[in-house]
Amino acid sequence: QQQVKQSPQSLIVQKGGISIINCAYENTAFDYFPWYQQFPGKGPALLIAIRPDVSEKKEGRFTISFNKSAKQFSLHIMDSQPGDSATYFCAASMRNQGGKLIFGQGTELSVKP
Amino acid sequence: NAGVTQTPKFQVLKTGQSMTLQCAQDMNHNSMYWYRQDPGMGLRLIYYSASEGTTDKGEVPNGYNVSRLNKREFSLRLESAAPSQTSVYFCASSPQGDEAFFGQGTRLTVV
Numbered sequence: 001q002q003q004v005k006q007s008p009q010s011l012i013v014q015k016g017g018i019s020i021i022n023c024a025y026e027n028t029a030f031d032y033f034p035w036y037q038q039f040p041g042k043g044p045a046l047l048i049a050i051r052p053d054v055s056e057k058k059e060g061r062f063t064i065s066f067n068k069s070a071k072q073f074s075l076h077i078m079d080s081q082p083g084d085s086a087t088y089f090c091a092a093s094m095r096n097q098g099g100k101l102i103f104g105q106g107t108e109l110s111v112k113p
Numbered sequence: 114n115a116g117v118t119q120t121p122k123f124q125v126l127k128t129g130q131s132m133t134l135q136c137a138q139d140m141n142h143n144s145m146y147w148y149r150q151d152p153g154m155g156l157r158l159i160y161y162s163a164s165e166g167t168t169d170k171g172e173v174p175n176g177y178n179v180s181r182l183n184k185r186e187f188s189l190r191l192e193s194a195a196p197s198q199t200s201v202y203f204c205a206s207s208p209q210g211d212e213a214f215f216g217q218g219t220r221l222t223v224v
């Protein structure tokens with residue numbers, strides 16, 4: 001059972017454009033929603049995270065939008081750059097359950113110059 | 114700080130062989146995790162350890178065992194490797210069960 005579903009699987013965006021990646025979750029007990037960025041040959045690294053008590057969080061060019069009633073959250077990358085080309089994973093966890101992350105399937109983003 | 118260090122980085126095993134993947138963190142984190150990454154499936158939790166001396170199964174524990182040797186080290190053992198265990202394995206640690214810090218991964222091929 002896939003508890004976190006991510007789309008699209010791959011995304012091509014022109015430099016300067018907006019990249020949008022979506023995730024949907026099933027378990028309403030999740031209380032932590034991070035996004036991880038992974039470059040080839042490297043481990044995932046935390047990009048930005050949100051808790052369900054807020055609807056949006058922005059850090060530089062990266063924004064998480066969170067819709068609790070729809071059980072969906074998304075990552076927006078503004079002014080996308082070639083250096084943003086990587087694989088992005090959404091995830092969800094319950095902090096009182098040891099922080100075990102349930103990951104989405106991943107989105108391979110390519111930003112064309 | 115080195116963060117989370119995994120060894121080896123690459124390994125090829127024959128079916129039925131055993132091996133141990135090593136992981137150490139120098140951030141004094143309580144929680145440690147082992148994930149496997151397969152194409153199109155994201156990362157899936159194999160085992161985790163909330164603190165020294167405790168371990169618990171994750172989503173895909175079959176065929177694996179773990180040892181939390183001390184607060185720093187968390188090892189993953191494959192007793193009898195199978196081709197289905199060909200994957201990239203990541204160790205991670207977390208201070209309080211939120212932000213997780215990942216190692217560089219071990220790419221394992223079982224032939």
